[in-house]
Amino acid sequence: MSIPSLLNPRSGHQLEGRHVVLFGAGTANEVEQGWSLGQISDKVYGVGKATALVYARHGAAVTCVDIDLDAATATAELIRSQGGQAFALACDATRSESVKDTIEKSLSYNGRIDVLHNNIGIAKMGGPVECSEENFDQVIAVNLKSMYLTCKWTLPIMERQGKGAIINISSFAAIRFTVPWIAYSASKGAVNALTMGVAAQYAAKGIRCNAIAPGMLSTPMVQSAHKDNHFDLEEMMSSRDNAVPMRWQGEGWDVGEAAAFLASDEARFITGQVLVVDGGSTIMMPSKPWNGAGVVN
Template identity: 45%
Template sequence: MGERLKDKVVFVTGAGSIGPGWGNGKAAAVAFAREGAKVFALDLNEAAVAETAGIIREEGGTVETAVCDVSKADQVEAAVAQAMEAFGRIDVLHNNVGIIDPGNPEQLSEEQWDRLMAINVKSIYLTCRHILPIMTRQGGGSIVNISSIASTHSLGYSCISYSASKGAVNAFSRDIALNYGPKGIRCNTILPGLMNTPLIHKGNVTEVYGSTEAMVKQRDALVPLGHMGDAWDVAWASVFLASDEAKFITGIELVVDGGITLKVK
């Protein structure tokens, strides 16, 4: 076990994996715990967040969980209250929840648009709304929001709602960094590139490519390093930004993409 986050309490949304293997939130929660943090893990899927918690406890870490739809204000408020009851403070907020709906404005329904924006953007507003006052009273804290290179670059197919939502995450994060910096609160954003996680296998991204095998092959070939990244690449970047090693870093958009944005315009 490391000590980079010793005695810190980390609030992690989307801490369960959508399918077998390691999703970004699951890996991040475990990585935080491995660095000494006490983790409060949320997910909409009770079994998924229980699996993450089981790994942390088996490794000797400390974790509490909650089942929560982070697009719902009352559920987020209740989860934050539960975290404070369990640990008495929140030092790090890690916003990891996100979905993707490929399609252009003609193809996406209004319901799809609203649902994606609620999950990808409103959830971050809600967690910040309830956790920023806590961090302010404590004299500081760190927020790490997961965005995407889709906020700045084309993925090669239309996913307009996803790209727009992640652009909103970037802008939201910069505003928090600027206006809460004087209160000792840092806010940074991670922009993952093409990542080989359960989300792309279980989600509807596969439909764009025709098959899982074709998807993996084509996405690997796009990356200068020769392969997609994985959840641990995002998790360890998150640990760094959450830790005191990054105490003078705020308002950045850290690209974790194997170099793909060097050639994708």
């Protein structure tokens, strides 16, 4: 089976002249080697960094925002090294004044904000009994309150412009049980509801709001979550590949290309939707292809 690589730039500049503000553009967990399309690779990016690069490759100027300025700067420099236009800002997206200041600075760079992309997210393990109140509050603040705040300070700008697109990163954990991480699942379910609410309220004002729900992805964060278990990279990632009906995990590029489409005029009639990008995982139980003989492989 041949899987097309999305590592190299693609043709098309449907976002030429647009300005994207991307929260969560850095990579919190850098790794020396990763897993890409069934093999070990030294070029594996997190979802935020890959998405920022995709936006830039489609012609957009990107303001890369992260709580870690160095991480945001690294992404911006990578974009500029490929001939794109990018800026870097630090922001604690759980604090209203920090978000307000970041949006104002972003606006000063380009005079408008065409796309708001919310990629920030953390996960804490545990069901309702095991998850501490502190962890629950932190996950809700980072995953949900941050999106409320970025929308709060960006929507008036888009309303004045008469146009804008908002992309929120949800998860297939919002609609399917995966593992016991009640705070994460609850926050992502709320992200879907927030997306629908914004879309409905602002549809007549030329502003669209959609969400993307990724499934199993091969990212540095996945590896870092298992680093203390002394895992074998190939064994662990092959196992994850086999858990997906398409037999391979998605990458940040897949999320980025979906986001670029939803941000473009080609998606002009799409709003309030949750686009699942998961290789078929949420349509099959268990997540393995049907073999035609009444059982799954």
